[in-house]
Every structure is written in C-alpha cells, then in structure tokens.
Amino acid sequence: MIQFSAQDKLACESCAWLDIEELIQDAAEALQEGELVHDDHFSLYEAMSAVEIGDPKLDAGMCTGPSGVQEVRPASSLSSSDALAVADRLFAAEATWHQGNNLPQTVFTCLYILQPRSAEGHIALEALCKATHATCIAVRDLVLAGNVCEDEDFALHTFGMHMEMGLKDADVSALAALTLAEEALEALLQRGRGKGSSGAAAGQAILQEHMGAFLARVRFRKALLKGLQRVQKSTKQDQDFARKQFAAALQELERMRDSAHPRPQDAVGFCPDVNRRLMAPIPPRNITFLTSQQTWDHYAKLLEHLLLVGDIVKVGSYGELKAYLFAFSGRSCGGIPRSALHLAVNGKTARPGDPMGAWLPRKAMLCAALRMPSSALPSADSALFIDQACLAVAGWCQDMCLNRARQRRRHRRTVEDWAHLYDHAANADMSPEFQLWMAESGWQWQMKEGDSQGPCGCWVEKECASMLLQHLQLGFELDVYAPEEYCMLFWYCDFLHGVIEVNSRDLLKAMPSSSAKSPHTPNSKAAKKKPVTGKKNSPDGTSIEHALHTEVQQAGVERLVCQAQMRMAAALLAGGQLRPFPAPFNSEAQRFEQRFGFVQRLQRPEPLAFDQYARSVDISTCTADSILQSAFEGFREARRVVTMLLQLRLAGPADKARPDQRSEHLQALLRICSQNTVAVKVLHDAAKVDAAEAACGLCAILATLRDAVQPI
Amino acid sequence: MDKAAESDAMEVGDFERDGTTKNVTIEYRQYGGEQDMHHVMQLVDNELSEPYSIFTYRYFLHNWPKLCWLTFDGAHCFGVVVCKADDHRGAQRGYIAMLVVEDDYRGLGVGTTLVKRAIEEMIAADADEVVLEAEVTNSGALALYRNLGFLRDKRLIRYYMNGADAFRLKLLLPLPPRRQLEHNAVAQMAALNTA
Numbered sequence: 048m049i050q051f052s053a054q055d056k057l058a059c060e061s062c063a064w065l066d067i068e069e070l071i072q073d074a075a076e077a078l079q080e081g082e083l084v085h086d087d088h089f090s091l092y093e094a095m096s097a098v099e100i101g102d103p104k105l106d107a108g109m110c111t112g113p114s115g116v117q118e119v120r121p122a123s124s125l126s127s128s129d130a131l132a133v134a135d136r137l138f139a140a141e142a143t144w145h146q147g148n149n150l151p152q153t154v155f156t157c158l159y160i161l162q163p164r165s166a167e168g169h170i171a172l173e174a175l176c177k178a179t180h181a182t183c184i185a186v187r188d189l190v191l192a193g194n195v196c197e198d199e200d201f202a203l204h205t206f207g208m209h210m211e212m213g214l215k216d217a218d219v220s221a222l223a224a225l226t227l228a229e230e231a232l233e234a235l236l237q238r239g240r241g242k243g244s245s246g247a248a249a250g251q252a253i254l255q256e257h258m259g260a261f262l263a264r265v266r267f268r269k270a271l272l273k274g275l276q277r278v279q280k281s282t283k284q285d286q287d288f289a290r291k292q293f294a295a296a297l298q299e300l301e302r303m304r305d306s307a308h309p310r311p312q313d314a315v316g317f318c319p320d321v322n323r324r325l326m327a328p329i330p331p332r333n334i335t336f337l338t339s340q341q342t343w344d345h346y347a348k349l350l351e352h353l354l355l356v357g358d359i360v361k362v363g364s365y366g367e368l369k370a371y372l373f374a375f376s377g378r379s380c381g382g383i384p385r386s387a388l389h390l391a392v393n394g395k396t397a398r399p400g401d402p403m404g405a406w407l408p409r410k411a412m413l414c415a416a417l418r419m420p421s422s423a424l425p426s427a428d429s430a431l432f433i434d435q436a437c438l439a440v441a442g443w444c445q446d447m448c449l450n451r452a453r454q455r456r457r458h459r460r461t462v463e464d465w466a467h468l469y470d471h472a473a474n475a476d477m478s479p480e481f482q483l484w485m486a487e488s489g490w491q492w493q494m495k496e497g498d499s500q501g502p503c504g505c506w507v508e509k510e511c512a513s514m515l516l517q518h519l520q521l522g523f524e525l526d527v528y529a530p531e532e533y534c535m536l537f538w539y540c541d542f543l544h545g546v547i548e549v550n551s552r553d554l555l556k557a558m559p560s561s562s563a564k565s566p567h568t569p570n571s572k573a574a575k576k577k578p579v580t581g582k583k584n585s586p587d588g589t590s591i592e593h594a595l596h597t598e599v600q601q602a603g604v605e606r607l608v609c610q611a612q613m614r615m616a617a618a619l620l621a622g623g624q625l626r627p628f629p630a631p632f633n634s635e636a637q638r639f640e641q642r643f644g645f646v647q648r649l650q651r652p653e654p655l656a657f658d659q660y661a662r663s664v665d666i667s668t669c670t671a672d673s674i675l676q677s678a679f680e681g682f683r684e685a686r687r688v689v690t691m692l693l694q695l696r697l698a699g700p701a702d703k704a705r706p707d708q709r710s711e712h713l714q715a716l717l718r719i720c721s722q723n724t725v726a727v728k729v730l731h732d733a734a735k736v737d738a739a740e741a742a743c744g745l746c747a748i749l750a751t752l753r754d755a756v757q758p759i
Numbered sequence: 760m761d762k763a764a765e766s767d768a769m770e771v772g773d774f775e776r777d778g779t780t781k782n783v784t785i786e787y788r789q790y791g792g793e794q795d796m797h798h799v800m801q802l803v804d805n806e807l808s809e810p811y812s813i814f815t816y817r818y819f820l821h822n823w824p825k826l827c828w829l830t831f832d833g834a835h836c837f838g839v840v841v842c843k844a845d846d847h848r849g850a851q852r853g854y855i856a857m858l859v860v861e862d863d864y865r866g867l868g869v870g871t872t873l874v875k876r877a878i879e880e881m882i883a884a885d886a887d888e889v890v891l892e893a894e895v896t897n898s899g900a901l902a903l904y905r906n907l908g909f910l911r912d913k914r915l916i917r918y919y920m921n922g923a924d925a926f927r928l929k930l931l932l933p934l935p936p937r938r939q940l941e942h943n944a945v946a947q948m949a950a951l952n953t954a
Contacts, residue, residue: 081793083821091843094818095811104810147917199917332920452914452924525914526895527926529905629906632878637931641910644931 119158119316123168127257128308130172133159134264135311137179138303139336142345144183145381149202151322152334154183158316165316171261174221174228178268181221185275186383192279193386195448200382206325218272225269232262260306263299270296271350275383278353279390282401283360286391290357297350304343311339352384359391362406365416365440366594368392369513370708371406372447379451389448393441408440417506418488418558418591425484432468432475432503439468443514452525458518459645465511466649469504476501489559500651502554508651509550509598512543515646519543523753530749531628534620535639535660537613541606546652548602555595597709604688608716611681614674615727615752617664622671622734624745635661672734679727686720689713722751783832785869787876790820790827798829798836799857806859808921819843819856826853828876830860830869837861840873844881853881855891858900870903878907878930887932892918892925904928 274292
C-alpha cells in the first residue's frame with residue numbers, strides 16, 4: 048500500500064554514495080575540547096527533532112524486531128470466530144486512532160487493510176476493511192477541513208500511507224461492498240433460521256450468532272459512513288439525514304456490544320511494527336489499543352456527540368447559538384464532532400443554492416440581536432460594524448469548537464479582535480444616520496455622562512465580558528489556579544458579571560418594544576416599502592427581550608455567588624488556612640498582571656488594575672470571623688435568589704428551544720451555594736475551637752469553593 | 760569554552776542515606792565546560808522520561824552555560840538544572856528546560872536552590888519572565904515551583920510522549936527600575952496621544 052513515485056525511485060537508483068567517515072574523522076580531530084560546529088539556523092526545534100541513529104529511545108526507524116509486511120492468513124481460511132476477532136480488533140484500532148494516536152501504529156497495523164487482497168473471500172470482513180479505510184479517509188478529511196484540531200487532539204499525518212484516493216472513490220466502493228455484505232448476511236441468516244431443527248444445531252447456532260454479529264457491524268459501518276458524509280453540511284436536510292444515520296448506528300452498537308468477540312487482542316493479521324520504517328524521525332511512542340469495553344464506550348460517546356451536532360438545527364437566534372455552543376463545548380467532545388460542528392456552523396459546505404441553516408452567525412442573526420434592519424442598515428458604519436461582528440462571532444464559534452485547554456488560550460488571544468470590534472461599534476454608534484435611525488425606531492438610548500457608548504458598543508462590551516468570563520472559568524475546570532488566587536479571580540468575575548448585568552439592562556431599557564411601530568430606514572427606498580422589525584425581529588422576535596431579561600437575572604445571581612466566594616477566599620487567607628503566596632522573586636501585583644494583564648488591550652470592559660483590587664479587598668481592619676460571617680450571609684442570599692428564580696421558571700412557560708439548560712444551570716448554582724454555606728459554617732465552627740482544626744478538610748472546602756459552572 | 764564558573768559549598772547536617780546517617784557537603788557549581796557535559800547527560804537520561812539527543816544538550820549548554828548549575832556530593836554529581844533565556848514576542852524569557860535531583864538527595868531543598876540560582880542569573884540578564892513545563896501529576900515539581908511564585912499559565916494536553924498533560928508554569932518578574940521608568944514614559948505618551 049506504500050507507494051513511491053517514479054521520480055523517487057529514479058532518484059534513489061541514480062544516487063552516488065560516498066564514504067565520508069574519513070572526512071568527518073579529520074574534522075573531529077581538528078576540533079579542540081569544548082569547540083563546536085554550530086550553524087545559527089540549528090535552533091532548539093532542530094535539536095529536539097534530531098535523532099541519534101541507533102538509539103532506541105530516539106530512533107523510531109530502528110529495527111528492534113520483525114518488521115516489513117508480514118504474510119497473513121487469507122480471510123477465506125479464517126473461522127467465523129477468528130474473522131470476528133479481526134473485525135473487533137479493527138474497531139479498537141480505529142478508536143485508538145481517534146484518541147490522538149497515529150494511523151500507521153493503529154488502523155494500518157492490520158494486514159487485511161494493508162493487503163486488501165488477503166481480505167477477499169470473506170464478504171463481511173472485506174467490506175468492513177474497505178469501509179474502515181473509507182471511514183478513515185472521511186474522518187481525516189473532516190478533521191482537516193474542520194480546522195479545530197491540534198496535534199494533541201488528532202494525528203492526521205499518514206506517514207506516506209495510502210489515504211489520497213479521495214473519499215468519493217473510497218466510500219462508493221465501501222458502501223457498495225457493505226450493501227453487498229448486508230444482503231448476503233441477511234440471506235444467510237434467513238436460510239439459517241430454516242435449518243434450526245437440523246442435527247448440527249449447536250454449530251449452526253454459533254454460526255448464526257457470528258453472522259448476526261457481522262450484520263450489526265456492517266450496518267453500523269454503513270450508517271456511520273453515510274452520517275459522516277452529511278454531518279458537516281450547513282443545511283437542515285443534511286443535518287437531519289446525518290442525525291438519522293447516527294441514531295441507527297447507535298442502535299447497531301448495542302448489538303455489537305452484545306456480540307463482541309471475547310479476546311479481540313488475539314486476532315490474527317495485526318503487526319504492531321509493520322510500519323515502523325515509515326515513521327518520522329521522532330522518538331517512538333508506545334501505543335496501547337483500547338480494550339473491547341473502552342472501544343464500544345468510545346463509539347457510543349462519539350455517536351452521542353455527533354447527535355448533539357445535529358441539534359444545531361434547533362438554533363434560530365444569536366442567544367440560542369451561544370447557549371448551544373456553551374452546552375456543546377461543556378461536553379468536552381472529541382475532535383471528530385468538534386470538527387463536524389465547526390463545518391456546520393461556518394456555512395462553507397452547503398451546496399450552491401441550498402437554503403442555509405438559520406443557525407449560521409450571519410448578518411440576519413446579528414442584526415436581529417441588535418434589532419437592526421438587516422435588509423437596509425442605517426449607515427455605512429453600522430454595516431461595517433455588522434460585517435466585523437459576523438467575523439468576530441464566527442471566530443468565537445471556531446474557538447468554542449477547540450478543546451477546552453486551547454479554547455481558554457484562544458479566548459485570551461482574541462481580546463485584540465474584540466478591541467477592534469469595539470472601535471467599529473463606536474463608529475457605528477456615533478454616525479448621524481444611526482442616531483437618526485434610533486430616534487425614528489423608538490430607541491430610548493440615554494448617553495451616560497462622559498461616555499459616548501451607544502447600543503452597538505454596549506453589546507460588544509457585554510459579549511466581550513462573556514468571553515472573558517469564560518476564559519477565567521475554564522481555568523478552574525483545567526485546574527490552572529492555586530487557591531491563593533481565588534480571591535482575585537472571583538473579584539474579577541464579579542466585575543465581569545456586573546458588566547453583563549448592567550449592559551443587558553441598558554439594552555433592554557433602550558430597545559424599542561417589540562410592539563412598537565415599524566421604523567423606517569433613512570435613505571432607503573426598500574425600507575420605506577416594508578417594515579423592518581415588523582415580524583418582531585424575526586427570527587428573534589420578542590425573544591430578544593426575554594433573552595436580555597434572563598441575562599440580567601442570571602448575571603445578577605452569578606454576582607451574588609461570586610461575591611460570596613470572594614469573601615470566603617479572603618476569609619481563608621485572613622484566617623491563615625491559606626498561606627500567602629510565597630514571593631521570593633515577585634509580588635501579588637505581578638501575579639495579578641499575569642492573570643489579567645491581557646485585558647489591558649481592551650477599551651471596554653474597562654481593564655481593572657491591581658491597585659483597584661488591593662483597595663477593594665483590603666481586609667486589614669476585618670477579622671477572619673467577620674469575613675466568614677459575611678460570606679455565609681452572601682451564600683444564603685444567593686441561595687434565596689436562585690431558589691426564587693427556579694420557582695419562577697417552574698411556574699412560567701417552558702423554553703421551547705432548550706427547556707432544561709437554564710434550570711440545570713440554576714440547579715448547579717443552588718448546589719454551589721448550599722455546599723459553600725455548609726463549608727463556611729464548618730470553617731466558622733472549627734475556627735472557634737482550634738485554628739488547626741479549621742485547616743482540616745481544607746481540600747474539600749477548596750474544592751467546594753472553586754466549583755464553578757460555565758456561563759449559559 | 761571553559762569559563763570561570765561560579766561555585767560555592769554549603770554544609771548540610773545529618774542526612775540519612777541507605778539506612779545510615781551521614782554528613783554531606785553539598786556544593787553548587789555553575790556549568791564549567793565540556794568536562795561537566797557527561798554529568799548533565801547521565802543525570803537527565805537516568806531520571807527524566809523524555810529522551811534528549813546530544814544536540815539538545817549542546818544547544819542549551821553551548822549557548823547558555825551560565826544558566827546551568829550542578830550540585831555535587833564530593834565527586835558525585837546528583838543534581839542539575841539546564842536553562843536558556845532569549846526573546847519571546849518582545850519579552851526576555853527565561854526557560855527552565857531540565858531539572859533533576861537524584862531520588863536519594865530529595866527533600867533537602869537542592870532543587871529549589873538550583874532553580875533559584877538559575878533565576879538569579881536570568882534576572883541579572885534582565886529577564887521579564889521565566890517559564891517551564893511540568894507534568895500535571897508531578898506534585899513535587901509543582902509544589903517546588905509554586906513555592907518560588909510560579910503560576911500555572913496554561914494546560915497543555917497530551918504534551919508528553921507518554922500522553923500525559925503538562926502545565927506551563929510562569930513567573931512574571933517585576934520590571935527593573937530602569938525598565939519601569941521606560942515603561943511609565945511609554946504609558947504616558949500613549950495616554951497623551953489618546954487625549
């Protein structure tokens with residue numbers, strides 16, 4: 048399967064080999080001890096990539112055992128049990144590849160894939176081998192196009208393995224083979240049922256069982272391959288089709304689990320070192336295949352996450368898109384569903400002329416979020432702002448499809464983009480046409496003293512605060528923060544929730560009500576003919592008001608929780624349960640700078656300085672006991688408000704798009720408040736008895752304290 | 760490339776090793792040249808899981824000999840730190856590449872002292888920050904660097920060859936007075952331009 052081009056072969060044959068050992072020896076003797084021949088271009092990267100030939104720790108190509116393509120038993124001579132073992136081992140190999148290992152050491156260790164002719168004669172195994180190969184090509188193409196996977200997520204390098212045939216040829220051939228195998232297996236099973244009463248009943252039953260097992264695997268492969276072809280498209284029709292296929296594959300998976308071969312690791316036809324000579328000159332990685340149980344669990348999770356991708360069709364507004372992406376990203380999905388989702392939300396994969404999904408973050412969606420007429424924007428500046436906002440939101444969508452660690456880092460890096468977007472928003476807000484349009488449309492925007500911010504700037508500031516909050520909260524999830532930092536982190540989170548609360552309220556107050564008379568856009572004939580927000584800002588309509596109202600409530604209650612958490616962290620520092628951060632080389636000011644320095648590039652939200660933090664959490668005049676008391680009251684108040692909001696949600700109309708997400712989020716907040724209330728009480732009571740006792744159970748208390756839920 | 764390397768000695772009290780108590784003299788010595796190379800390679804190859812080629816050792820030791828410190832018990836070398844310092848996106852960044860203390864000598868604060876020596880050299884060379892990577896499960900190393908003021912800056916998924924995650928640890932250093940003045944002047948100019 049490894050192919051060398053004609054030029055490569057010619058180049059090798061026409062090489063003249065010279066012995067340079069003597070030359071090197073002379074050069075080495077001319078050097079004094081400590082002297083070094085060093086080219087400036089030989090940097091750390093080259094040094095780390097270089098290998099010492101013959102060192103087994105470094106030389107991946109070093110021959111340490113049998114290698115090269117081995118002889119394999121023809122599939123036609125395998126018993127049904129042995130063939131099933133090969134099929135299940137192949138699933139394990141593929142699942143191991145999905146988890147970040149490379150193809151030559153996983154799927155391509157299967158000799159039936161490397162030598163397709165050896166699989167001939169066993170219709171099911173041959174079809175499964177072809178389909179596995181086609182699925183690998185489909186997945187690789189999907190992940191490459193998705194552009195959200197890094198080296199740590201997915202190994203895309205094929206090391207010269209044959210992957211370039213193109214999905215179309217591969218999957219046509221694979222799907223044909225699968226259909227053929229499916230029909231043959233169905234017929235055999237049908238015939239076998241008729242022979243149920245024959246003499247060799249036991250042997251027949253086992254054979255029937257194996258044929259049933261193969262049938263499930265063939266159907267699974269077929270559904271998975273078909274689903275992967277369509278899931279990356281940006282139309283509802285494609286997404287619905289893909290969803291149906293993944294649901295079918297999930298059903299077959301249960302049958303596969305029930306009929307799994309007991310020892311797939313003993314399957315014939317696998318050679319771990321077969322591709323060793325093809326590996327890059329990097330230290331070799333040892334790869335352990337997933338167990339049978341882990342393999343089926345992997346596919347179950349993969350399919351569940353691919354089904355989640357299909358839920359994108361329920362999204363119809365910017366608020367819903369945000370909530371959907373927060374929920375999806377919180378599931379820590381693997382590279383395949385994340386790539387599929389990114390392709391589905393960037394809209395580049397739809398066929399020309401197909402109706403684009405309402406979930407795409409395009410002009411119509413963002414205009415609706417700001418109650419602007421997308422068909423005739425009020426001014427050139429506002430049109431430019433909307434274009435830039437589309438780009439920023441598309442970038443944010445891509446970030447949300449990265450793995451959680453990369454996502455956190457990307458959020459930090461994109462502050463510059465948000466700073467530029469704020470400039471565009473300010474230009475739009477200040478343009479006379481936009482001001483006129485606002486007046487005519489019923490906006491009641493009140494400029495604050497010394498602040499020229501308008502609704503566009505207000506919206507950008509709110510969205511940027513939400514992104515910053517997500518960056519900070521991901522740090523808790525990734526275990527990046529030390530407990531001594533919690534106080535400043537909760538302090539900053541409180542501020543950002545405050546920005547969201549205030550700005551959402553300002554937009555809510557100023558926005559024309561959904562029943563207001565349709566505004567007209569100046570200088571636009573089209574706008575004079577048809578109402579701009581007449582359909583209640585379709586697709587958002589009145590839901591914008593509802594969404595903003597919910598954001599105000601949500602941010603308000605998050606602030607209460609953050610404030611209480613900050614007090615509790617301060618009390619732990621004041622009470623000595625947390626030692627002050629050691630500082631032989633720097634101080635708290637540098638640590639503050641390290642965590643929040645990147646926001647200095649922003650105009651809004653206003654970057655906060657260390658001095659502001661130091662002043663606002665100055666506890667020099669307070670006792671640990673009084674701060675704990677204050678934290679206790681804070682959690683109690685937050686719990687009261689969360690309970691009230693939960694009751695209101697239960698009593699109110701259900702959220703059609705996502706009935707459970709907000710309630711689940713509130714439930715999580717309630718749990719955080721309740722657990723912390725108990726933790727504060729324990730700490731308070733223990734401190735009365737003995738300071739040492741107060742330190743007991745600190746780990747549990749800190750775990751409770753850092754418990755944070757992702758924004759919604 | 761032999762240079763006048765710094766060296767000093769420190770008496771350490773009773774030290775239990777192989778079930779017997781003995782008095783050990785710990786000597787810290789800056790990398791002195793080619794004769795120290797095998798100490799560094801032997802220690803790192805024995806104690807760290809990541810394989811390094813001779814080129815990697817030479818890259819660090821040839822370019823930044825002052826940022827490599829070794830520690831000896833008599834003639835026995837049992838600890839080493841290997842670092843570099845260069846420009847990173849406009850900041851002078853120190854990087855701790857390898858830190859090894861043999862198991863028998865752990866718990867004496869030798870690792871902390873080695874790192875401190877290296878950081879002091881970096882500060883003398885106007886470093887703005889110091890970074891390194893440590894495995895997320897290496898609680899000993901994480902505690903050591905935390906006690907020196909390092910924060911976990913990033914989590915790096917599947918960073919090591921064994922598939923383990925790493926934390927990028929970072930120590931932001933205060934600006935030296937001269938650079939602080941420059942920094943303030945730039946900030947004032949920017950404020951004036953904005954106004």
